[in-house]
Amino acid sequence: MLPFLIVGGVGLAVLLISLIVGDIFDHFEIGEGAISGTALGVAAVVFGASGVLTSTAGLDQVWAYVLAAILAIAAYLVALLLVKKLTKSSDGVPVSAVGQTGVTRSSISPSGGEVSLDGPHEIERRLAYSDEPIAEGVRIRVVEHAGTRVKVVAD
Incomplete structure (x- = not known):
């Protein structure tokens, strides 16, 4: 035994x-x-x-x-x-966030910031960046998705 x-x-x-x-x-x-x-x-x-x-x-x-x-x-x-x-x-293909809308949770700049997206499978917050500065609390739309970061524009 x-x-x-x-x-x-x-x-x-x-x-x-x-x-x-x-x-x-x-x-x-x-x-x-x-x-x-x-x-x-x-x-x-x-x-x-x-x-x-x-x-x-x-x-x-x-x-x-x-x-x-x-x-x-x-x-x-x-x-x-x-x-x-x-x-x-x-290990499935991640769902693209392009086209989703949300709200900025911090000021967004080319160097970064945070947003909350309205998608059904979205995490609480995402790292985001933008070509133009966007203030906190502004509605945004995702125009590009790269890895865990999203590029956003004011909606």
């Missing part, structure tokens, strides 16, 4: 590190994301837990290892699919 506890503990550590720090295997280009620290951690935890449960249920050690390995492989594949699906959804 000790090997199952060790593998499960190491898996828990890998899982926690991957969730807190980020996927530790992202830097290795192996099979286009075929290895995920989160999925490996899940698989090791499932291997350890299922091995301990089958060992304490009185199953032969050989069968405990076989069952634990099958469940760990299945858990790895499910976790890998979920990680890939979540990664794809979070």
Whole structure:
């Protein structure tokens, strides 16, 4: 039973590190994301837990290892699919803010300022800039969107 506890503990550590720090295997280009620290951690935890449960249920050690390995492989594949699906959804193309209106929250100049936009998926405030100075509290319209900043004009 000790090997199952060790593998499960190491898996828990890998899982926690991957969730807190980020996927530790992202830097290795192996099979286009075929290895995920989160999925490996899940698989090791499932291997350890299922091995301990089958060992304490009185199953032969050989069968405990076989069952634990099958469940760990299945858990790895499910976790890998979920990680890939979540990664794809979070890396989508950002929605353009061009054409949206809003209000300046600070004075806007060529060097910057802040605005609040009226869009349905908008964050509370955005960094903005303008060719002409715009005072605080003025209605604006977005004419350009570059990264997290928007270029605005008085509306």
